[in-house]
Amino acid sequence: MIEPDIDPKLLKPYDPKETEDRIYKMWEESGFFNPDVCIENGIADKNAETFSMVLPPPNVTGTLHLGHAATLTIEDIMVRFARMQGKRTLWIPGTDHAAIATQSKVEKILDKEEGKRKTDLGREEFLKRVEKFAQESHDTIVTQSKKMGASLDWSREAYTLDEERNFAVRTAFKKMYDDGLIYRGHRIVNWDPKGQTVISDDEIVYEERKAKMYTFRYSKDFPISISTTRPETKVGDTAVAVHPEDPRYKDYIGKTYTIEDFCGVKLEIKIVADNSVEKDFGTGALGVTPAHSQIDAEIAFRHNLPTKQVINEFAKMTVGDERILNKKTTEARTIIVEWLKNEELLENEVEVDQNISTAERTGGIIEPLPKLQWFINVNKKIADRDDKTLKELMLDAVRGGGINIIPDRFEKVYYNWIENLRDWCISRQIWYGHRIPVWYKGEEIYCGVEAPTGEGWDQDPDTLDTWFSSGLWTFSTLGWPDLNAPDFKTYHPTNMLETGYDILFFWIARMILMSTYILGEVPFKNVYLHGLVRDAQGRKMSKSLGNSLDPLELTGKYGTDAVRMSLIIGTGPGNDTKMSEDKIRAYKNYANKLWNITRFVLSSTEFIKYNDDFKDYTERESTLIEERDALIKEITKEMEEYKFYLVSEKIYQYTWSRFADVIIEESKDIFLNGTETDKNSRAQFLLNTLTKILKNLHPFMPFVTEEIWSLMPISNKKLLIVESWPKSTSL
């Protein structure tokens, strides 16, 4: 049955290796990833509806993992669908400098390979190393993204730390500074002794551990016992707080006790009454350490208590005699507990579960310290924004319906986060990042987009939290601060922000903050949150478990289309996806099935000339078309509702179980025994339906569909990537 003039390619199984790079190159050369080119070529009307989206910029800390592959796939599906609908479609690529993450990665490499620390190199030389590393990571990321088939407009690629973005950052900072939203303050901050920097509340990861809670008195004649899991901080206590209504301690309120020798340290302890103390917790009395606890600092503020720092940036003791001075906090703890025992001051010790704060990036145990840092005030009323605070702006953006979050249960999570939000600490004591645009000269302070003129100005040595620049991403990539930049005018607010739910607070919330404040408009109209990619047993993929799958290895083995399908099918928004090689294999087979379907269809319909407008279908084909078009209608609606997991499965189902197993099978009989009319009708139908399958499937499996498309006997073909999404209006 196979005619000799069919493309010989089709005689062999589908070979993604031979196909994918060639196809991607063809797309790139066409320029169709760029909406301007699409308009020039009449693919999108110059006034067509827009669809714009930024790619969540991957951190330049190495290579892409399956989570990135999932992001790229979901977004590429959205983008290809929009493009096929004739929209002016823009998808912006970029990478994130990821300040702390990148710097600590390079520090590790430097230590491992050369046994050096960053201070051995100095700021300038160290930064060169980081930049080199970042560049290499960037190149890998770009190659991998292309391998996934992502139809990103590379001509608009951006970096969170490049010139344009730096200018945007300085402009945004200056505006916030002038509006009094950015301030410098002496506060208890989260200090990471390992990374030697401050971090924000959101960069803390809690780890549950067993700890000992000790109950003791400062001295024999001190009237109240207190409990703590950190006895070493007690050398910094300046008060004991009790509940005002607690009859046990009422008589002591207001008195001050001097403890001459607490393991070599003299203490002045005042008894204060504070409503924040719970009577029923522990002894009902709380030793107040204003310098090393956020809550204690608040109590100290209310009662005007002195603050006494006893721990430094290296988590070592700064007071006491040789027993504890310069000792690590953990060593000092043991020593003080021993001392309490010897002095018979320790009343009991109990094992408790404790959540310990660690730094997300370095794993260091957080040491609360009083430090002078830069903050964003989230509770200050902003005159330009109807006297709303940043918190209120962020709340209103979602509550008012300007931003729609999918799945919507995350809206609650978002509200909850905002309600608990405190001022955002934005300064970091690391070298890699945007330098704070503030200069000092003696008592003078200057904030500006450019450095001040004149002699003797020193720039603040700190850099900004990486999320500060990420927060500007939807508009800093579109030409802002130039409000007349064509991209900014055309594509902002963006239509969609698609990312993993794990960075809802880190990133999405910050973009909403920046955009509603700076521009007075939302950064995006829709948020689509996908889940984590897990292994077949549902475990998180990690190097230590040895269960992580490398996307490049998988695409090499099974083809990109198969990997994409397996990342989509069975994955609703907000739910985690389980990945296994078995699953990918199934879709590799599917790509090949499609290939063989094509082989049959092309070779058995060579006797006709394909006519896209063919009308003389027999009864049988008319029924089949009705069925097919009902499906197209259904999946088009689901595409618009972002239900890609349903669409991909339905197309799979139709092509395999219906088109191949039933329709093609019965076609064999028709071509053998049918009338000329029957044969014609069937041949036209097969070709017509195959073209529709290819179009519907293209966003999901772009490579194999584009390759087959090139073999189709259709006149006036464009590349499939810019063909029109099928309308279900035929007949």
Add this chain to the structure above:
RNA sequence: GCGCGAUUAGCUCAGUUGGUAGAGCAACCCGUUUACACCGGGAAGGUCGUAGGUUCGAGUCCUACAUCGCGCACCA
């Protein structure tokens, strides 16, 4: 402590406004003069986490509870 999610065939998941359960993978049987063995045909497999409730009717709605996972808060 507050909140969220999950619980449906061995595994992964669908199940739209309530009408007595579906798909893929795996396993089982049969089949290669066939577009495709990266295949076809067939059969098998579920008291829908538990207990109540609403309803003519519940996998679907309501209430408890259980197990797992997650977020936030607390963490003296």
